[in-house]
Amino acid sequence: MPVPSAADPERRLPVPGGGAHPAVPPAERFAARTAGMTASEIRALFAVASRPEVVSLAGGMPNLAALPLDALSVEVADLVAREGQVALQYGSAQGVPALREQICEVMRLEGVNADPNDVVVTVGSQMALDLVTRIYCDPGDVVLAEGPSYVGALGSFAAYQARVVHVAMDADGLIPEALRDALRTLGAQGITPKFLYTIPNFHNPAGVTLAVERRSEVLEICAEYGVAVIEDNPYGLLGFSGRVYPALRSMDPGVVYLGSFSKTFASGLRVGWALVPPAVRDRLVLAAESATLCPPSFNQMLVSRYLEGHDWRSQIKTFTEVYRDRRDALLSALETYLPEGCSWNVPDGGFYVWLTVPEGVDTKAMLPRAVTARVAYASGTGFYADGLGSRQLRLSYCYPTPERITEGVRRLAAVLEAELDVMRTFGSPVRSASPPPAVGRGPQTPSPDTA
Amino acid sequence: MTQNAPVSERTVAVLAGGLSHEREVSLRSGRRLAGALRAVGVTVREWDADAALIEHLRADPPDAVAIALHGGEGENGAIQAVLELLGVPFVGTAAPACRRAWDKPTAKAELARAGLDTPDWVALPHATFRELGARRVLDAMVERLGLPLMLKPDQGGSALGAQVVGTAEDLPAAMVSCLAYADTVLAERFVAGTEVAVSVVHDGPEPRALPPVEVDAKGGVYDYTARYTPGATTFHCPARLDAGLLEKLQETALAAHRLLGLRDLSRMDAVVDDEGRVQILEVNVSPGLTDTSLLPTAVDAAGRDLGELYAALVERAVERG
Numbered sequence A: 001m002p003v004p005s006a007a008d009p010e011r012r013l014p015v016p017g018g019g020a021h022p023a024v025p026p027a028e029r030f031a032a033r034t035a036g037m038t039a040s041e042i043r044a045l046f047a048v049a050s051r052p053e054v055v056s057l058a059g060g061m062p063n064l065a066a067l068p069l070d071a072l073s074v075e076v077a078d079l080v081a082r083e084g085q086v087a088l089q090y091g092s093a094q095g096v097p098a099l100r101e102q103i104c105e106v107m108r109l110e111g112v113n114a115d116p117n118d119v120v121v122t123v124g125s126q127m128a129l130d131l132v133t134r135i136y137c138d139p140g141d142v143v144l145a146e147g148p149s150y151v152g153a154l155g156s157f158a159a160y161q162a163r164v165v166h167v168a169m170d171a172d173g174l175i176p177e178a179l180r181d182a183l184r185t186l187g188a189q190g191i192t193p194k195f196l197y198t199i200p201n202f203h204n205p206a207g208v209t210l211a212v213e214r215r216s217e218v219l220e221i222c223a224e225y226g227v228a229v230i231e232d233n234p235y236g237l238l239g240f241s242g243r244v245y246p247a248l249r250s251m252d253p254g255v256v257y258l259g260s261f262s263k264t265f266a267s268g269l270r271v272g273w274a275l276v277p278p279a280v281r282d283r284l285v286l287a288a289e290s291a292t293l294c295p296p297s298f299n300q301m302l303v304s305r306y307l308e309g310h311d312w313r314s315q316i317k318t319f320t321e322v323y324r325d326r327r328d329a330l331l332s333a334l335e336t337y338l339p340e341g342c343s344w345n346v347p348d349g350g351f352y353v354w355l356t357v358p359e360g361v362d363t364k365a366m367l368p369r370a371v372t373a374r375v376a377y378a379s380g381t382g383f384y385a386d387g388l389g390s391r392q393l394r395l396s397y398c399y400p401t402p403e404r405i406t407e408g409v410r411r412l413a414a415v416l417e418a419e420l421d422v423m424r425t426f427g428s429p430v431r432s433a434s435p436p437p438a439v440g441r442g443p444q445t446p447s448p449d450t451a
Numbered sequence B: 001m002t003q004n005a006p007v008s009e010r011t012v013a014v015l016a017g018g019l020s021h022e023r024e025v026s027l028r029s030g031r032r033l034a035g036a037l038r039a040v041g042v043t044v045r046e047w048d049a050d051a052a053l054i055e056h057l058r059a060d061p062p063d064a065v066a067i068a069l070h071g072g073e074g075e076n077g078a079i080q081a082v083l084e085l086l087g088v089p090f091v092g093t094a095a096p097a098c099r100r101a102w103d104k105p106t107a108k109a110e111l112a113r114a115g116l117d118t119p120d121w122v123a124l125p126h127a128t129f130r131e132l133g134a135r136r137v138l139d140a141m142v143e144r145l146g147l148p149l150m151l152k153p154d155q156g157g158s159a160l161g162a163q164v165v166g167t168a169e170d171l172p173a174a175m176v177s178c179l180a181y182a183d184t185v186l187a188e189r190f191v192a193g194t195e196v197a198v199s200v201v202h203d204g205p206e207p208r209a210l211p212p213v214e215v216d217a218k219g220g221v222y223d224y225t226a227r228y229t230p231g232a233t234t235f236h237c238p239a240r241l242d243a244g245l246l247e248k249l250q251e252t253a254l255a256a257h258r259l260l261g262l263r264d265l266s267r268m269d270a271v272v273d274d275e276g277r278v279q280i281l282e283v284n285v286s287p288g289l290t291d292t293s294l295l296p297t298a299v300d301a302a303g304r305d306l307g308e309l310y311a312a313l314v315e316r317a318v319e320r321g
């Protein structure tokens, strides 16, 4: 066996059991856009979150316990028996026609009047995010997103080397004035962003909802500056008061709307969609075809049967009741246990509470202490593309039971107290606001299968 | 390579996972080791160090256990003590020596006492800074060790919590970050030079040192990302040092292995400074076995198969009983 040496830069990695020795190509061999696709110390810390000893308030896995599995298994068997030849075959790149019609019915709840021809079914709305970025953004293009924003969207933007400019939110969601300011500032530099990416309802991670009065204003500002709007709405039907907000798309047919069955039915089926203006549709369908040929026929047909034959609205109500109880458990535990100097929002739907910790605490630096104390959260920096968020963290109440949530917050409170104690010792050192490193440090948030 | 008859027909339980900060690395090590062992005919069980482990060991006793746990759970001697308690043979160092090697300040003191070089250091718990005043203690630390200096948890691995601190102003924040990993901080003089790792394996009559592996991290710092992103670090094996130094490195690794009472295998991490001194950073009792780890790289460069090596170590463990 040859000995790798300096003269052999393509050091060959040993492979279990020998066999072909694949080269380790030097990093330069890979596309520049993979610079951030590295191993991450923070991501590694989440590995323990899967162990039952750890209370994970970090992930965003929906709670599927309430699904009617017996009825679904009958549906699956019947699907194979009666429609197997179609369900197991390639389908249209745009998605199963019957499902696209049903998707339009679902969107009607939010005031959207859509033509099934303008719906493109995707492998979760995550794929729609990827495709939309692919067809809109060249490397270096600017996109606007709320600060903080959904980490999966930031990942797609980074993968296509788009630059993200964040726009501030308050308790009523995106601040129109801040949006106008951002557009003005960029305009002065001769930059027109490609689009505004916004999550108007029960925001991930901020937990807030865009006030109805602001919705048309946001649309007007974007129209004025010639900026497209991408509305990402996986949580819209998960409000706790039963209130359903009008989609941005219901006010402006030019909006690109992304939807998903992940939170209202089953995330593992990976069925989501994009509703797009006709002028965008053909590009999107061709992009989808190049990515996957077609979305999985079987999964689409199962979703279609579910919508057809089951009381999915009651099912969503059941889900939201569970989530509301968990939110209440989280809020009351935060009230009871957290030290002074913390603040958080009260979400009216969705999965998340966005917590601000006392001044000086760096939630990313504190994460190892939390892991030692057997509690996990997602530190705030992962939800910003610009290094902000070190004083924030996201708590998810969707998956753990109310009792576990309470226990998790008790642990988190002790972690914060210990961290504050160390900070007092060292004079609450002010950390230089660290810009994101030029070379990637990998994902700063848990992987999707982390509860 | 074993296209033909299996090298070993043993049953081995590979322990990986655990609840330490290094769980992810351990799972990677475990998968790699399990694959290497299966390839030489070994029947492998893969178990986590959790509430089911002792039941597994009792219900389905393996010939031996191979520990791919990292962090305290695999390296501080606790799991070894449990295996000794249960009378299960295992590959690797016995409990008391693990405990000594795992605690970096303890191991460094022993190495220094025996005349081996290790960067000058001080290890202090949070309480000392709190009680004596952080500023004064930090000032004394900087006076003694100079800047830049190295901060790291007194116990730990995969460079988690390790930081190079360039200025006195950065020190307090670095202390806070480091203390999130452990209650005691180890501050060391920063040693510039060539980073190397020397693995020792005891697969024959005597322990032997494998060729030193030189670590050339592209970003300059061999941190977590540099360790586990393929291509982020270039390894040179043998290290690009003159023959005399290579030999000295191997002798030093063997000396450290013996001195600390280590068994079967170990890996010494060191920096060869500009004067050609081998400054030992630490000696690991549960070296990483991932695709980008140093011991497998050395094993490969020595023309040895990882599965065959471990199969040989398993035989030793079984003989010891």
Ligand SMILES: Nc1ncnc2c1ncn2[C@@H]1O[C@H](COP(=O)(O)OP(=O)(O)OP(=O)(O)O)[C@@H](O)[C@H]1O
Pocket (backbone or CB within 6 Å): B119, B150, B152, B156, B157, B158, B159, B160, B162, B188, B189, B190, B191, B192, B195, B221, B222, B223, B269, B271, B281, B282, B284
């Ligand atoms: N005194 C020092 N001078 C210079 N560099 C150092 C020093 N100590 C550590 N380093 C650097 O920091 C890295 C991490 O060192 P550390 O001793 O904490 O390793 P570790 O966490 O025990 O890692 P392992 O998983 O290899 O056991 C080293 O690989 C080396 O690059």
Ligand SMILES: Cc1ncc(COP(=O)(O)O)c(C=O)c1O
Pocket (backbone or CB within 6 Å): A060, A123, A124, A125, A126, A127, A150, A152, A199, A204, A232, A234, A259, A260, A261, A262, A267, A270, A271, A272
């Ligand atoms: C805001 C937002 N968008 C999109 C997604 C992706 O959902 P999916 O791909 O499962 O449809 C998520 C999932 O957490 C999300 O929170």
Ligand SMILES: [Mg+2]
Pocket (backbone or CB within 6 Å): B157, B158, B269, B281, B282, B284
């Ligand atoms: Mg080390």
